[in-house]
Amino acid sequence: MPRWRRVLRASLVASVLAALAVPVIGWLREPPRIEPPFERIVGEGAGPVKELGLKDLQGRTHTAADWAGRPAVVLFVLAPDCPGSRQAAPEMARLARDFAPRGIVFFGVCPAPRETAEAVAARASEWALPFPILLDPAQQVIRQAGVRVTPEAVVLLPDGQVLYRGRVDDRSASEGPRRPAPRPRRSDLEAALVAILAEEMPVVTQTRAFGTPLPASTRGDLDETITFNKHVAPILYRNCARCHRPGEVGPFPLLTYRDALKRADFIREVTAAGQMPPWKAHPGAGVFLDAPRLSAWEKDILARWAETGCEQGDPADLPPPPRFADGWALGQPDLVLTMPEPYVVPATGWDTYRAFALPLPTDRDLTITGVEFRPGNRRVVHHSRVHVDETGDARRRERADPIPGFSGFYGDRLVELPYPGLGAWTPGLTPRFAPEGTGRVLRRGSEVVLNIHYHPTGKSEADQSSVGLYFARKPLTRKMAGYTLCTTKIDIPPGEKRYTVILASRVKADVHLHTVVPHAHHLCREFRLAATLPDGTCQPLLWIHDWNLDWQDQYRFAKPVRLPEGTLLTLAAYFDNSEDNPRNPNKPPRRVRYGVTSDEEMCACHLELLPDDPSGYAAYPNKSPFGL
Numbered sequence: 231m232p233r234w235r236r237v238l239r240a241s242l243v244a245s246v247l248a249a250l251a252v253p254v255i256g257w258l259r260e261p262p263r264i265e266p267p268f269e270r271i272v273g274e275g276a277g278p279v280k281e282l283g284l285k286d287l288q289g290r291t292h293t294a295a296d297w298a299g300r301p302a303v304v305l306f307v308l309a310p311d312c313p314g315s316r317q318a319a320p321e322m323a324r325l326a327r328d329f330a331p332r333g334i335v336f337f338g339v340c341p342a343p344r345e346t347a348e349a350v351a352a353r354a355s356e357w358a359l360p361f362p363i364l365l366d367p368a369q370q371v372i373r374q375a376g377v378r379v380t381p382e383a384v385v386l387l388p389d390g391q392v393l394y395r396g397r398v399d400d401r402s403a404s405e406g407p408r409r410p411a412p413r414p415r416r417s418d419l420e421a422a423l424v425a426i427l428a429e430e431m432p433v434v435t436q437t438r439a440f441g442t443p444l445p446a447s448t449r450g451d452l453d454e455t456i457t458f459n460k461h462v463a464p465i466l467y468r469n470c471a472r473c474h475r476p477g478e479v480g481p482f483p484l485l486t487y488r489d490a491l492k493r494a495d496f497i498r499e500v501t502a503a504g505q506m507p508p509w510k511a512h513p514g515a516g517v518f519l520d521a522p523r524l525s526a527w528e529k530d531i532l533a534r535w536a537e538t539g540c541e542q543g544d545p546a547d548l549p550p551p552p553r554f555a556d557g558w559a560l561g562q563p564d565l566v567l568t569m570p571e572p573y574v575v576p577a578t579g580w581d582t583y584r585a586f587a588l589p590l591p592t593d594r595d596l597t598i599t600g601v602e603f604r605p606g607n608r609r610v611v612h613h614s615r616v617h618v619d620e621t622g623d624a625r626r627r628e629r630a631d632p633i634p635g636f637s638g639f640y641g642d643r644l645v646e647l648p649y650p651g652l653g654a655w656t657p658g659l660t661p662r663f664a665p666e667g668t669g670r671v672l673r674r675g676s677e678v679v680l681n682i683h684y685h686p687t688g689k690s691e692a693d694q695s696s697v698g699l700y701f702a703r704k705p706l707t708r709k710m711a712g713y714t715l716c717t718t719k720i721d722i723p724p725g726e727k728r729y730t731v732i733l734a735s736r737v738k739a740d741v742h743l744h745t746v747v748p749h750a751h752h753l754c755r756e757f758r759l760a761a762t763l764p765d766g767t768c769q770p771l772l773w774i775h776d777w778n779l780d781w782q783d784q785y786r787f788a789k790p791v792r793l794p795e796g797t798l799l800t801l802a803a804y805f806d807n808s809e810d811n812p813r814n815p816n817k818p819p820r821r822v823r824y825g826v827t828s829d830e831e832m833c834a835c836h837l838e839l840l841p842d843d844p845s846g847y848a849a850y851p852n853k854s855p856f857g858l
């Protein structure tokens with residue numbers, strides 16, 4: 231990517247965050263010098279579990295479609311000859327009896343390939359297990375979830391994301407034949423289920439289970455020839471095609487056999503390295519919505535296809551090509567605002583940030599709970615932000631500019647328009663309604679402002695984008711609040727390999743954390759955010775250990791994270807200002823200080839919080855530029 235484009239992209243977010251930086255609330259006078267202890271979660275990432283079709287003892291296949299709308303699915307991985315499974319069986323049965331009536335789905339999963347269905351059924355009835363047992367002799371499903379022993383438990387969301395994996399409770403706390411404690415001190419699985427039913431992220435999402443290592447699996451599809459039509463195409467359609475198709479951001483399409491054949495090795499490399507699909511958050515810290523991660527099984531298929539001659543396979547196996555919705559993802563909007571005339575993006579030249587003020591065509595205030603941006607021409611629209619301006623400034627600027635729209639920046643300092651935000655669109659970002667009871671009032675007479683980032687394509691292109699607004703059906707009862715952890719105290723000597731910035735803030739009211747938006751520039755290598763709860767538990771929230779400014783994202787938690795008053799939020803960011811950092815913009819390295827352009831550095835993390843009680847809003851007023 232050309233450097234000027236990076237500079238622009240960096241400064242876009244930088245200026246927004248810089249605008250938020252003062253005044254900052256909740257600083258600790260003496261921030262504790264603690265770095266979130268993330269080393270222990272290296273390599274412990276679990277899931278997602280994408281291929282769920284397993285047969286039960288009667289031969290019936292259970293798939294994820296059966297669970298749509300359920301709060302969660304629990305898999306108990308157990309084996310008939312495993313003493314730990316026998317010991318855990320009464321507790322598994324109890325949890326199933328307690329939680330199944332509240333909608334959670336329970337299965338046993340037997341990973342032992344040599345056990346017959348009859349033997350497993352006999353054990354299940356001897357142990358009085360009140361749930362069906364699925365057979366996973368090839369261990370495809372449980373390995374995707376990161377399971378390593380029996381007994382072990384996995385809690386999945388219906389989309390395959392793993393919200394908990396590990397022990398049932400802490401009665402067996404070590405290897406070997408030690409007698410388990412009579413009563414658990416920590417019931418980690420139960421705590422996770424209670425949290426999920428309360429629509430919250432479990433505090434503990436991974437624990438170590440002790441038990442019997444998994445038996446050798448059958449080869450499963452290892453004996454099959456991996457073909458494009460049967461195995462590879464579904465993976466590319468599901469995970470890659472939304473960006474790698476004509477008119478989207480990927481540099482080439484990945485839709486046909488020929489597309490994939492040309493790049494089979496390249497695909498294997500970038501997927502094995504976790505470089506594609508682009509997603510920077512470490513799976514061991516934080517579970518996020520729309521995380522486009524491949525399962526271990528998917529990576530394995532892509533690698534084996536490249537290594538075994540890239541067969542095309544039987545045309546009858548090829549699934550229908552993916553269809554991408556042209557319509558509104560949130561349904562028909564109550565009000566659609568469209569740019570009154572097309573804006574023509576020149577064939578070549580710099581990226582353009584162009585803003586368009588769309589007046590609200592009504593003489594009353596509107597209460598909205600959803601906003602969906604719809605690009606008019608995906609070939610040129612790179613991303614867009616949606617704002618609201620109540621001051622008339624956008625209207626004046628629009629009128630003063632002779633061609634449609636006006637500059638998306640103020641002056642030549644590359645400071646983005648300061649209007650409050652309603653949402654953002656990037657390719658692949660799924661629009662969502664605001665959390666229950668929240669939303670935004672748009673005052674009559676105000677303008678909805680689209681600030682669109684256009685990429686020239688080499689051909690002159692016209693765009694006429696729209697935004698759909700969704701009205702609240704019920705009165706708003708709560709307000710989303712915003713808070714930014716950030717500092718201007720950055721001064722990195724040349725050659726410094728691990729310059730550390732630590733920021734800490736005490737949570738001042740009971741809140742739920744919905745979204746985090748980390749930000750730093752090219753010298754940053756690693757980013758950690760954690761919460762230390764009042765009881766001392768450290769909950770990792772986000773870990774990016776290969777920070778890349780080009781792939782910065784908003785991270786929306788799969789379930790909001792409960793942060794009680796008194797929780798300590800700690801952010802640690804690490805910067806490499808040596809020549810070994812391939813992204814160092816300065817060769818040779820020079821001293822780098824705080825600044826909003828991308829050859830300077832920043833360290834910030836914006837948090838979107840929902841106070842549990844309206845009084846908490848006083849501690850966290852909404853300065854959010856990112857969403858409803």
Ligand code: HEC
Nearest residue numbers: 231469470473479480481496497500501506507508522658
């Ligand atoms: C969110 C959009 C997105 C998704 C999803 C995505 N890609 Fe990409 N991909 C890109 C972009 C953008 C580039 C160009 C990278 C750059 O310029 O740094 C790229 C580049 C690549 C490259 C070339 C890498 C390089 O170093 O030049 C390969 C190979 C690739 N993607 C494969 C895949 C595969 C396989 C998948 C699915 C498993 C996938 N991508 C999913 C957006 C995406």
